[in-house]
Amino acid sequence: MKTIATLTMNPTIDVSYDVAKMRHTHKMRTDNEWYAPGGGGINVARVFVRLGGNARCYYLSGGATGPALDGLIDLHQLVRTRIAIAGPTRIASAVLERETAKEYRFTPQGPRIAEPEWRECLDRLAETDCDIMVLSGSLPPGVPDDFYARVIRILRPRGIEIVLDSSGEALAHGINAGSLLLVKPSQGELQQYAGHKLTSRGAISKAAMAIVEAGKARLVAVTMGAEGAVLAREEGAIFLSALKIDAASAVGAGDSFTAGMLYQLCRGDNEVAAFRFGIAAGSAAVLRAGTGLAHPADIDRLLKLTPPL
Template sequence: MNEIITITLNPALDKSTYVKHVQPEKKMRCKNPFYEPGGGGVNVSRAIKKLGGNSCAWLLAGGPSGEKLCELLQKEGVHFKTVKIKNWTRENLMVMEENSGNQFRFGMPGPEVAEEEWRQVLNWLEEMADEELPKYVVASGSLPPGVPDDFYLQVAEIANRRGFRLIVDTSGKALVKAAGEGVYLLKPNMQELPTLVGKEEVSALEQEQIAKQVVSEGKCQVLVVSLGPRGAMLVSKDGHVSYIVSPAVKQQSAVGAGDSMVAGMVLSLIRGCSLDEVVRYGVAAGTAATMTPGSELCKREDTEEIYKWLLEHK
């Protein structure tokens, strides 16, 4: 039995390269590209593996790019299960400009997915024997064309009916609709939080009150709001509120920080940690990810060192 399953309907084959200077209408000589598996839940599973845990990544994969993505996951030792789709898995591109240190990220929209393809993931959840059900399912990332906005809501309905805990990390209508069904944990950022109460924006002074409102309305049992370099805010259904402030580190790239944070949190939940410890370890993993270049995720040794610092300064 896999205690943690991640779901990624819009995974990506991430290609990274370096160039001295980005300029228009010029042929730019890039260095040899580096390929990595990508997409919300895929990255969560990869980060869990890096932190010493295990999960099973459920994903849609199609075409040569999908085959390459699965090959890379296999090399990393990440367990996965795929729905083979007709269209090709998307490819994203990241170009690092050496002269300035700037990153240029190009995200593709993803392939058109047929109903019988995305519905297979729901069927898997429905058909699992009770003894095979995971403790936690992480539904993370954007939804590709062809997948309805209420997909994560449908996963939430199954979770509430079958008894596993659902963690959702997405944005837009998919986030709002999933929250409407009620999930165990939501992890919006500061820009996504207002959408959960029908607002376009909220001030810094309003954030805590809005977070409490989200939880009191039954949209989740635990709300963790990512505050970027400032760490995270935790609000739980028993009224507990806490702030975890991340230490200042030398940041190389913010790519993968959110996925690393989710990985740290779900791994801590499996280990039976308190909610404060869960968020503290999540912040440590997210901060560790910012210390790595390009699209690399957190490193275990960095995460443990930051977590130790957070415990000493709580």
Template sequence: MSVVTVTMNPAIDIAAGIPQLRQTEKMRCDTPRFDPGGGGINVARTVLALGGEPTAVFPSGGHSGRLLEQLVADAGVSTHPVQVTGWTRESFSITERSTDRQYRFVLPGAALTAEEQDRCLDAVAKALATTGARFLVASGSLPPGVSPAFYQRLVERAALLRVPVAVDTSGEALRHLQGPIEVLKPSVRELSECAGRPLRTHDDQIAAARELIAAGVARIVVVSLGADGALLVTADLGRWFPPITQPVVSGIGAGDAMMGGLVVALARGWDLGDTVRLGIAAASAALAVPGTGPGRPEHIAELYRRLTEDTAESTPAPAWSAD
């Protein structure tokens, strides 16, 4: 089951810990962990953990870009890098061991020229055609120089190839989407910013999601509520799904893991309820691993079973395997 992901603003994610943050002092960190990062790359790693066959398309530049390519390949994900002039960015997170607080530092990506953006679009179209992808996932922020309409251009390219698209983005990129998108996954904060008003209740959030559906932007909207679970919204359905309690090692990439679970379930023809449950299970399992690593397959399966044990019509998921 092939899935192509697009990450226009990838990063090398560096994670380390220190005993305590101290102003101006030299603080000795633990041995760092290096992960390939960026929305689509994180999604691809979860798709792989769930037995899918992901291909990651991303711009890559400089020595850091070559390291990113190696990290993605080492993770077992098929890579389709697009060489660009600017260097691939790095981001880093520090966990203060005395408090378990995590501090995240996100650097800006390198600007992409119009020609580099066009080559990224061409690379995506080629990957979709050669892999026979069942889904295209566009996830993450856009780097400097990239029009907020870029993801809409991507959606239109995929529509010509009859490949359904899942999108997870924010800000102007979210507001410029016109569809047709199969599944859109904003956080409640991103949805509120897009709607231009506070969304304090589930009813408010469902109404805002339905505005996007009525406008033809997306067929399905899954609103990530963080520790409060998720909302599934379609034209005729609005349903809240509770979270699952899980110790948090790192909160980075959990939303991307949710998207990975959603697209795997949809590509396999699961019903919408089980699709959201798998997304929540994948996100919750990702919280239990350091850095931006995906959840362990057996842990995702265990959490999915816990979420569905009282739902007789749920899809059994004893193990994950490629179709």
């Protein structure tokens, strides 16, 4: 079983709670309050470890809220390497309105990172010992757009494979650095990278295959929400429709997909089987309101409902 490490440059303390009805100005009493460590890489590690794998979390943490994030990561029994920063770790909120079953999500931009802080992160990553590094999530203010590309250039010569899940310029620079094991954009993120509208499954498959054919990634998995997902690989692109379930939350669905697919790849499964497992994991994440992410029992149950490929 291969080991992974994850990098979260802009982590969060994820807070979720329920209200009877959203009303402006009025004080709204909440219940079902829940706190969890969040951010792309941390979410991937939570699900990966939950499934039985080994993962180390690299992340930035600071300010008055930094120790709270550190403590939450410890509660989830994740191995961690903290890079200290001056700015406060952000707090993201997800509020479920029971009257409408709609979820409202509030996500701050995050602290500004000074150059010595992000350079220290590069130095720490240069010492990492893992088989696969997952670069996941947005870059906070102050970090250069090509940061993930710099990480890739440091780690690939050491034989460490790279999984990339980001957006905007950070995603573009990372893809263009090349030689990636897996890229997992959403439909919107791939559209932004391609520079034109992707309004059909065929257009999405073509754009994903272009990345594979250019040698920039072995696998490109494009998540399309309730529509399903596309997997591009050397043999061509395949599509799998989403499971018909009642979604309670959208928090961490993409991260759960990445963790599930990667876990199966680390076990030695082929990419098609791993893709099916990723679909089940992403679907499992949305079953529960809040920040719970995917759970193995839900994944196993939904995997049985996922059509074969």
